[in-house]
Amino acid sequence: MEVPILKQGSYLIATVQGALTDADLLELRAALLERVVRMRSQGVILDLTALDVMDSFASRTIREIADMIRLRGAATVIVGIQPEVAFAMVQLGLTLEEVTTALDLEEGLAYLNQKSKEARI
C-alpha cells in the first residue's frame, strides 16, 4: 500500500493508510528522501495512526528515515502511534528513542514550527 506524501509549506506530511509490507516501507524511505531533497523541505511528519503493527523491520526503517532526513538538515516527527502499538513495541524492545514523536498531526506541526523558529534566531 503506497503512502501518500503531501506538501504543506516547507514541510512534507506522509500519512500511512494501513498495513505496510517491507517493500512499501523501503519505497516510503526512498520517496521521502527524494522529496525532501527536491523540495528543500525543512521538516517531515510521518503519521502512523493507521499502522496496525510496528515490528523490528518497520521500527528500523523509520529510524533510518529520520536519520537520513536529519543528515539533510531537516527534522522528522512521528505522530499517531496507537497506544496498543506503543505497548507492543515496548514489550518487543523497540523504543525509537532517537526519533522525535508527538501525539498527533497538530502537535507534530507545532514541534516543527517551534524548531524552525529556533533555527532562525
Add this chain to the structure above:
Amino acid sequence: MAADEVRVQIVSDSDIVAARSMGRTLAIKLGFSSGDITLIATAISELARNILSYARQGEILLRTVDGSNRTGILIVASDEGPGISDIRQALRDGFSTSGSLGMGLPGVRRLMDEFEITSEPMHGTTVKVKKWKQ
C-alpha cells in the same frame, strides 16, 4: 466448537502482512482485547520475519486452543531452514545472526504467554507460542 485453523505460507514480505492480518481476524473472532490483538499480530509479524530472514520460506499456522476454562490462540512458525545451533544464545536479547535487531525471539517471548522452541541444525526450526484470553 471446532478449532479454527489457518495456515499461511511464508515466502515473501507480503506474506508477513497476510499472516498477521489472519491472526488479527482470528483473535477478533475469539474476543481478545484490542491490546492483545496487537500483541498477537506483532508476534506473528516477527515470527514470519524470522522465517524469511533465516530459512527463506516456511509456514505460520494459527489455531484456537481450548483450555479447561479458557480460550487461546496458538501460533506455530515452522521452517526447514538451517536451524539454530545455540537456542539459549538466540533467546538472549540483542543476539542476531542475520543483521536484524536481534529482538526477534526474546521479544516474541515477552509478547506471548507461552513459548516453546525446537530446532535441529540443518533441519529447521519450530516455534510454538500461545496467548490466552484474559
